[in-house]
Amino acid sequence: MTKLLSIIFFISIISWSCKKDHVKEVQEDAIGSFVDLFDSFWSKMNMRYVYWDIDSTNWKNCYNRYRSRFNALDIHSAVDQAVAVGYLKEMTSSLIDGHCQINCQFDLIQPSTINPSADKKRLQHDFHSPFVYAGVDSFFLDSGFIFGRYVTKSNEQVTALTGTIGKDIVYFSCSEFELREAFSAPGSNGVKAVFERYQHLLGSIAVQHNLRGLIIDVRNNPGGSLPDLSFFVGQLCSKDFVFGGMKYKLGPGPIDYTGWMDATIGSAGNLSVTNSKIVILVDQYTKSLAELVAIAIRTFPNSIIIGEQTWGATGTVSDGNLYNAGSFSVGRFLTVYTSASQFRTLGGQVIEGKGIVPDYSEKFDQQQLLLGKDNVLSSAITWLRQ
Amino acid sequence: MARNRVTLLQLCMRSTTLILLYLLSFSLLRAQFRIGVDIGVTQNYFHTTFPGQVEIASKPLPGKYLTIPICYSLSRSVQVEVDPSIIDKSFTLGRTGSYQGIYTDYKNTYLQLPVLVKFDRGERWKYNVGVGLYSAYWWKGRINGKTADIFSAIPGGDGNTYRYKLVPFQKNYVFDSEIDKRVEFGAVGACGLSRSLNRSLNIGLNARLYYSFTNMNRSNSVSYIPSKNRTWVFSVAFIYSILK
Numbered sequence: 001m002t003k004l005l006s007i008i009f010f011i012s013i014i015s016w017s018c019k020k021d022h023v024k025e026v027q028e029d030a031i032g033s034f035v036d037l038f039d040s041f042w043s044k045m046n047m048r049y050v051y052w053d054i055d056s057t058n059w060k061n062c063y064n065r066y067r068s069r070f071n072a073l074d075i076h077s078a079v080d081q082a083v084a085v086g087y088l089k090e091m092t093s094s095l096i097d098g099h100c101q102i103n104c105q106f107d108l109i110q111p112s113t114i115n116p117s118a119d120k121k122r123l124q125h126d127f128h129s130p131f132v133y134a135g136v137d138s139f140f141l142d143s144g145f146i147f148g149r150y151v152t153k154s155n156e157q158v159t160a161l162t163g164t165i166g167k168d169i170v171y172f173s174c175s176e177f178e179l180r181e182a183f184s185a186p187g188s189n190g191v192k193a194v195f196e197r198y199q200h201l202l203g204s205i206a207v208q209h210n211l212r213g214l215i216i217d218v219r220n221n222p223g224g225s226l227p228d229l230s231f232f233v234g235q236l237c238s239k240d241f242v243f244g245g246m247k248y249k250l251g252p253g254p255i256d257y258t259g260w261m262d263a264t265i266g267s268a269g270n271l272s273v274t275n276s277k278i279v280i281l282v283d284q285y286t287k288s289l290a291e292l293v294a295i296a297i298r299t300f301p302n303s304i305i306i307g308e309q310t311w312g313a314t315g316t317v318s319d320g321n322l323y324n325a326g327s328f329s330v331g332r333f334l335t336v337y338t339s340a341s342q343f344r345t346l347g348g349q350v351i352e353g354k355g356i357v358p359d360y361s362e363k364f365d366q367q368q369l370l371l372g373k374d375n376v377l378s379s380a381i382t383w384l385r386q
Numbered sequence: 387m388a389r390n391r392v393t394l395l396q397l398c399m400r401s402t403t404l405i406l407l408y409l410l411s412f413s414l415l416r417a418q419f420r421i422g423v424d425i426g427v428t429q430n431y432f433h434t435t436f437p438g439q440v441e442i443a444s445k446p447l448p449g450k451y452l453t454i455p456i457c458y459s460l461s462r463s464v465q466v467e468v469d470p471s472i473i474d475k476s477f478t479l480g481r482t483g484s485y486q487g488i489y490t491d492y493k494n495t496y497l498q499l500p501v502l503v504k505f506d507r508g509e510r511w512k513y514n515v516g517v518g519l520y521s522a523y524w525w526k527g528r529i530n531g532k533t534a535d536i537f538s539a540i541p542g543g544d545g546n547t548y549r550y551k552l553v554p555f556q557k558n559y560v561f562d563s564e565i566d567k568r569v570e571f572g573a574v575g576a577c578g579l580s581r582s583l584n585r586s587l588n589i590g591l592n593a594r595l596y597y598s599f600t601n602m603n604r605s606n607s608v609s610y611i612p613s614k615n616r617t618w619v620f621s622v623a624f625i626y627s628i629l630k
Contacts (some may be wrong), residue, residue, distance in 0.1 A: 047438045180541075226539045227548070248533050250490050251479065252438050252611050253565060253603060258529075259557035263537055316536045319548070322485065323533070324439040341536055 031331040034084055038070035040330045041088070048325045049097070050247075050315060050339050052254040054350060057094045059254070066091055078108035088334075089114045096353030098313025099288065103335040117313065117353065121284065126308070128364050130220050130285045134161050134173060136374050137217065140381075141165055146197045148190020150182040158182065158224075160194040162201065168210060169384055170201040173217035173281075177224030177289050180231040202235060206271050212384040213277030215377070216297060219307060223288025226316060233296045234268030236278075241265055243296040246316075247342040249325035263343060265296055278303040279380040282356060283364060287311035294356055295345060304359040304383065307376050312355035315339025418459035419628060424469065424592065426451040426621025432477035432492075433614045441483040447491060449474020451619050453498075463506055467516065471498045472525075473596075475615045487552050490531035494559070498522035500574045500596070516576040520596060524568040527559030565603055570615065572598040580625070590623040 031037050042063055046052075052059065066087055073080040085104050092102065095116045102114040121127055138145060138161060145163025152158060160174040160182075174191070182191035205211045245260040280294045282305055291310050297303050318340045320327040326340030344350045360383070362376040428449040436442050453471035460466060473496050480489040502518030534550035542549055561568060574597070580590030595618055602613040 044438060226536060227541060229537055246536060248536075250529070250531075250533075252436070255562060255565065258531075258533055258555045261533075261535075261553060261555050264535070265537065318536055318539075321440050322550075324442070328438075 031333065032075070034070040034073040034075050034080070035067065037075070037084075037330055037333055038067055041334060041336075042067075044328045044330065045336070046254050047252040048249070048320070048328055048338070049095070049254075050249055050325055050342050051096055051352060053257070054352075055094075055096050057092075057096075062091045076108075081106040081109045085109070085112055085114070089116075089119075092116050093119065096312075097315060097339050098311050098353055098355075099315060099317055099337060099339045101337040103337070105333055105335075117311065120353075121311070124284075126284070126363065128284070128366065131283075131364070131366065131369060132175075133217065133219050133369070133374065133377075134159060134175070136369055136372055137161065137171070137173065137377055138163075139372055140374065140377055141171060142167060145171075146194045148192070148194040150178065150185070150189045150191035152178045152181055158191055160191045160198075162194050162198040164201065165215070165381060168212045169215060169381060170198075170205055170211065170213075171215045171217065172198050172201075173219075174221065176222060177228035177232065177293070179224075180227050181225065183231075199235065202271055202273060205273050205276050211276075213279070213302075214273065215279045215281065215380050215384070216293070217281040217377070218286050218290040218294055219281050219283040219376070220285045221287070221290035222285065223290050223292075223313070226289065226318070229289060229292055229296065230266040231268055233265050233293055235271065236273050236297065236300070237265070237267050238270050238272040239267050241299065242346070243292075243299045244346055245344045245348075247344070248323050249340070252324070257342075260344065274300045275302060277384050279383060280305045281376050281380060282307040282310050282358060283376075284308045284311060284355070286356075288313045288317070291356055292343065298356075299346060305356060306360045306379050306383070307358050307362055308364055309357055309361075310355035312351055312353045313339075314343040314350075314352055316341050316343065418457075420455075420457040420459070420588075420625050421628060422455050422457075422588075422623055422625035424451075424453040424455050424471075424621045424623035426592070426619050428474050428476075429618045429620075430475040430477050431616040431618075432479075433616060434612045437611055441481055441485050443480055443482050445478050445480060447476035447478050447493070449476045449493070449495075451621055453621075455623060455625060457504075457625065465504050465506070467500075467502045467504055467518075469498075469500045469502070471500070472496070473498050473522070473617065473619070475617050478531075484547075485534075488531075488533050490529060490533075492527060492529055492559075494527045495525050496522040496570065497525050498596070502574060502576055504576065506580070510581060512580045514576075514578050514580065514590075516574075518574045518576075520572055520574050522570040522572075522596075522598075524561075524566065524570065524602070527561075528556070529559055530554070530556035567601055567604050569600070570598050570602070571600050572596055572615075578623075580623075586627045588623075588625040588627075590625065592619070592621045592623055594619040594621075 073084055093116055098117045100116055104112045141163035147161045150158050158176045158178045162172045165171050179195055183195050242262045242264050244263040246263045247260050248258045250256045280297050282294055291314050298305055323340050327337050329335045362379050428451050429446045431446050432444045451473045453469040455467055455469050457465050457467045476493045478489055478491045500518050500520035502516040504514050504516030506512045506514035532552040532554050535553045538551035539548040576594045578590050578592035580588050582588050598615045
C-alpha cells in the first residue's frame with residue numbers, strides 16, 4: 001500500500017512539472033479603468049526602464065502612493081483624465097532618463113506630453129530656447145562654404161554646413177545626425193554634397209600641416225540615427241577605439257543587467273586626424289547621439305569641448321524588443337519613449353540626466369548672436385590658433 | 387494569497403525539521419545506518435512566462451550534482467534518506483526569430499538538503515521509489531552570453547531593420563536581497579536501481595526530480611515574475627553500510 005502511494009505521489013510530481021505558471025498580467029485590450037492603466041504602466045516601467053540601479057525615484061513607493069489614487073478615478077471623466085495626466089507627471093518627475101517622454105492620448109482631453117528632463121531644464125537659471133547657429137556661423141566661414149539640406153525617409157529636414165575659417169580651420173555642423181542615410185541616398189542631395197566636401201577637408205588636415213585643426217559644432221543637435229556614430233566619428237580615425245561602456249537589460253527584473261561592456265567606434269576609413277587639434281561645440285540642446293559624438297571625439301588627445309553643459313541623454317534608444325527594454329505603450333492611452341541601454345564614460349561616470357561638463361564653459365548669449373557674434377565659436381578659433 | 391504562500395513555506399520547514407528529528411532519534415535506537423557518495427548530472431528546466439518579453443525561450447543547461455547520502459533503514463524495505471548536496475540549476479534564455487543568436491546562460495549553484503522516504507523491493511537487484519521535501523540555498527550564480535552591440539548597428543536592406551554584431555559578456559551574479567529569493571523549498575521524487583557489490587557496499591543508479599514550490603525572486607502582485615526551477619538529476623551512488 002505504501003509503495004503504491006509513493007508511486008502515485010511520484011507520478012503526480014512529474015505531471016505537476018508540466019503545469020503552466022499563472023501570472024497576473026494586465027491584458028492590453030482589457031484596460032478599462034485607470035487602475036488597469038496604472039498597473040500596466042507601473043509594471044512595464046519596472047521591467048523596461050534601464051536606470052533603476054542609479055535613479056533616485058522610489059518606484060515601489062510610487063506604487064503604494066498612486067495606485068489608490070488612480071483607483072479612485074473614472075476613465076470616462078474628462079476631469080479625471082486630466083488628473084491622471086497630473087499624477088503620471090508627478091510619478092515620473094524625478095526620472096533621470098534624458099530621453100524619457102510620455103505621450104498621453106485620452107479621448108476627452110487634448111493629447112499631452114510629459115517630458116521630465118525638459119521640465120527640469122526649464123527650472124534651471126541658464127535655461128534658454130533652442131537657437132539655430134548656422135545662420136550666424138556661416139558669416140565666420142571663408143567663401144566657398146557649403147550649406148545643404150536633406151529630407152529623411154521619416155520626412156524630417158536635416159541641414160549641414162561645412163567650410164574653412166581663415167583658410168586654416170575646418171568647420172562642420174549638422175542639425176541632426178542622419179548623415180549616413182543622406183550619404184547613401186540615391187542621386188544627389190545637399191547634405192551629401194556637404195559631407196563629401198567635409199571628407200575632402202579632413203583629408204587636407206591629415207596631409208597639410210599648415211591647418212590648425214577642426215571644429216565640430218553639435219550645438220542644438222538632438223542626436224539622430226545610431227549608425228551615424230561610427231559613420232561620422234569613424235571618419236576621424238583609422239582604427240576602432242573604445243570610448244566608454246554600455247550596460248544592457250537582460251530580463252524583466254528591474255536591475256537585471258549584462259554588466260558593463262566596451263562601447264566601440266568602428267573606423268570608417270584610412271584617414272587619421274586623432275592627433276590634430278579638435279574642438280567640439282556644445283550647448284544645452286546637444287542631446288543623445290550628439291552627446292556621444294562629443295564624448296567619443298573628446299577621447300582624442302588634442303580635443304576639447306567648449307560651450308554649455310549638455311542635455312544628459314546618453315543612453316541609446318532602440319527597437320524596444322531588441323533588449324526587451326526601453327520604449328513601450330500602454331494600450332491606446334500612453335506611448336512611453338525611453339532609453340534601452342545605459343552609457344558610461346571612459347572614466348566610469350554615468351552622466352544621464354546631468355550632461356557633459358565642457359572643458360571651457362561659455363555661456364549662451366542671444367543678444368550677441370543676434371548681432372552676428374558667436375562667443376563660443378570665437379573661443380574655439382582662439383584655442384585652435386594658440 | 388501571500389499569506390497562503392507563507393503558510394506553505396512554514397509547513398515545508400516544519401515537516402523537514404520533524405522528519406529530521408524523527409530520523410535521528412529512530413536511527414540511534416535501532417536502524418541500519420548507511421552513508422555514501424552520489425555523483426551525477428542535472429538538467430534544469432526554468433519555468434517562467436517571460437512577462438513583457440518577446441521572441442524568447444528557455445532551455446535547460448546541464449550541470450553537476452554531488453551529494454553525501456545518509457540513509458536510515460526503518461525496516462527491510464523502508465528507509466529514510468537525507469542528502470546534503472551541491473547542485474547546479476542552470477538554464478539558458480535564448481532569443482528566437484529575428485533576434486536569434488542573443489542568449490544568456492544562467493549558471494546557478496545551490497546548497498540543498500532533501501529528506502526522502504524510500505521504498506525498495508528485490509533481492510540482488512533492488513528497485514526503489516521515494517518521495518520527500520527539500521530546502522535549498524542559492525549559493526552562487528554566474529551569467530554569460532551574447533548580446534547585440536548597439537553601436538555596431540548597420541541598416542538592413544529594407545531600410546527599416548538593423549543588423550548588429552553580437553558581443554560576449556560574463557559576470558558573477560550579484561545578489562540583491564530586495565529582489566532575489568535565495569531560499570527555495572520544494573518536493574522531490576526519486577526512483578532508482580541498486581545492487582549489492584558485497585555485504586557492505588551497494589551501487590545504485592538514480593533519477594530524481596526536484597520540483598520547486600517557490601520563486602527565485604520577490605515581487606508584488608503586479609511585478610510578479612514566475613521563476614521556478616524543475617531539476618532532473620541522473621546519478622550514480624556508492625552506499626556503504628557502517629552500522630548494523
